[in-house]
Amino acid sequence: MRGTALVAGLAALQAGTAYAAATSYCPVPGQVCFQWGVPEAAASSGSGSVYIQIRAKTSYEWVGLGIGDHMSGADMFVVYADGAGNVTLSTRRGLNHAMPVYETNAGVELLAGSGETDGWIIANVKCSSCSKLMLGSSNAWLSAWKHGGSLGSRDLDAQIGYHDGHALFSIDFSKATISSDRNPYVGGGDDAGNSTSGSGVGSAPGGGVVVVQADPIQTLLNAHGIIMSVVFVLGYPIGAMMMSLLARWAIHAGWQLVVFLAMWAGFGVGYTLARRTDLFFRQCHSQLGIILVCLVSLQPFLGFLHHRHYLRHKQRGIISYLHIWYGRSLIILGMINGGLGLQLAGLTTDNHAFIVAYCVVVAVVAAAYVACVLLKVWRTGRRAAPAGSPRDNKMYRAVSAATQP
Numbered sequence: 001m002r003g004t005a006l007v008a009g010l011a012a013l014q015a016g017t018a019y020a021a022a023t024s025y026c027p028v029p030g031q032v033c034f035q036w037g038v039p040e041a042a043a044s045s046g047s048g049s050v051y052i053q054i055r056a057k058t059s060y061e062w063v064g065l066g067i068g069d070h071m072s073g074a075d076m077f078v079v080y081a082d083g084a085g086n087v088t089l090s091t092r093r094g095l096n097h098a099m100p101v102y103e104t105n106a107g108v109e110l111l112a113g114s115g116e117t118d119g120w121i122i123a124n125v126k127c128s129s130c131s132k133l134m135l136g137s138s139n140a141w142l143s144a145w146k147h148g149g150s151l152g153s154r155d156l157d158a159q160i161g162y163h164d165g166h167a168l169f170s171i172d173f174s175k176a177t178i179s180s181d182r183n184p185y186v187g188g189g190d191d192a193g194n195s196t197s198g199s200g201v202g203s204a205p206g207g208g209v210v211v212v213q214a215d216p217i218q219t220l221l222n223a224h225g226i227i228m229s230v231v232f233v234l235g236y237p238i239g240a241m242m243m244s245l246l247a248r249w250a251i252h253a254g255w256q257l258v259v260f261l262a263m264w265a266g267f268g269v270g271y272t273l274a275r276r277t278d279l280f281f282r283q284c285h286s287q288l289g290i291i292l293v294c295l296v297s298l299q300p301f302l303g304f305l306h307h308r309h310y311l312r313h314k315q316r317g318i319i320s321y322l323h324i325w326y327g328r329s330l331i332i333l334g335m336i337n338g339g340l341g342l343q344l345a346g347l348t349t350d351n352h353a354f355i356v357a358y359c360v361v362v363a364v365v366a367a368a369y370v371a372c373v374l375l376k377v378w379r380t381g382r383r384a385a386p387a388g389s390p391r392d393n394k395m396y397r398a399v400s401a402a403t404q405p
Contacts, residue, residue: 022051022184023176025209027167028217029345031057031277032145034065038173039181043136050133051111051178052125053185054079058116059278061148062160064092064100067132069140069168069212072096075132077108078160079123083152086115087123090156094142102157105129113186124185138172138210147278164276168212220273225341227266228289229358232334235259237365240327244372249307260300267293285340292337296330299323335362 022037035053042048054077056063061080068074074094082088089110092100107129114124133139144163151158178184239256243249270289274280281287302323309317342355 022053022178023171023173023209025169025171025211027143027169028145028165028277029221032060032063032143032165034141034143035185036171036173036176037178037184038135038176040177040179041181043173043177046135048135049126049128049181050130050135050173051184052077052127054123054125056121056145058119058121058150059147060121061146061151063121063145064143064163066094066100066142066144067130067139068094068142070094071100071142074100074142075105075130076100077123077125077127079121080151080153080158080160081116081121082154083150084154087121088151088154088156088158089114089123089125090158099160099162111183111185113183124183126183133173135173137174138170140168140170140212143167143169147276165217167218170210170212172210217273217276220269220276221345224266224269224273225338225345227262227269228334228341229338231259231263231266232331232338233358233361233365235262236327236331236334237369240331241369241372244376253303253307256303257300260296263293263296279344283344285337285344288333288337288340292330292333296334299327299330302326 024035026033033055037051064078066074066076071094076092078090091105093103094100109126111124144166146163243252306320306323
């Protein structure tokens with residue numbers, strides 16, 4: 001009995017080791033991912049089987065992976081849901097700008113662990129006839145995908161719509177070796193036989209991956225994340241701190257106007273990204289983001305009313321505090337939504353460095369902002385010292401004059 005348990009444990013350990021050595025790449029982080037494993041014996045001899053895992057969210061109509069650096073003549077693996085909880089693996093020949101045509105390939109096998117599970121369509125593939133591949137060195141690959149409802153077909157020659165995303169990259173198979181010539185995607189995974197987590201394999205290119213032409217979605221994702229992080233984590237807080245430190249409304253208003261325009265530029269990029277990935281107003285980040293930018297649009301008008309009130313009365317009023325606290329609330333919401341955006345992109349699970357860096361910057365900016373507010377309160381208290389008080393002396397007036405903005 002103990003011997004059986006020991007053998008099973010060693011087998012599971014071997015399967016886990018085989019999996020860990022595989023190389024992965026997600027052209028659409030957290031949504032479209034691929035993984036390769038080459039048995040050590042095949043990599044050494046230059047011939048043998050290759051194991052491939054193709055994963056995509058069920059919101060995709062189909063996803064394809066091809067051998068080659070261009071569509072024409074590429075050997076492709078096209079995967080789509082069959083409508084019964086399983087997947088269809090269609091081996092096709094790539095054409096220039098037309099739908100790939102089905103070609104039978106007896107050397108391609110759909111392995112255990114394939115199917116629909118936890119919102120993913122997964123195809124574990126063994127290819128023993130991929131003669132174009134150099135198993136001990138680098139190979140060119142291409143991929144494509146299309147959003148939409150489930151194709152729900154078992155037809156290997158099913159009609160598929162034109163892709164709305166693609167990527168070109170190369171994989172160094174010398175860095176994708178696995179210890180044994182067997183399915184590396186089962187045995188060390190979950191109950192469904194999947195070796196990866198629900199968020200897919202790592203979103204950043206793994207070892208041995210060289211991205212030749214990334215999909216525009218990744219560029220949009222990076223641009224949106226950078227712009228909106230700068231806007232809500234740095235831009236708006238710095239503009240607010242300027243008012244406390246400099247007390248110059250023109251500088252404050254000018255800075256915030258530039259940041260306001262940048263926010264709408266970032267929103268435009270996010271809108272395009274959400275439309276292409278079929279996520280527009282379908283989850284918390286995009287919903288809160290849309291509401292947030294609309295609420296921020298009221299802030300310039302509140303600022304104008306606050307400024308007009310101050311010119312007339314030489315002191316703050318209700319509109320002033322509304323402008324101040326409304327702005328602070330929006331900044332906090334923006335920072336929170338940035339964290340939700342990192343989560344949506346898969347960075348909170350696949351690369352903790354991003355979320356740690358984001359939290360550190362937010363904490364530093366928050367501390368600086370609180371310090372500026374306290375400094376403003378201290379200055380205001382000094383200026384408001386009544387006549388005859390300990391502060392009403394020549395030295396206090398001299399220091400006060402030197403420190404006033």
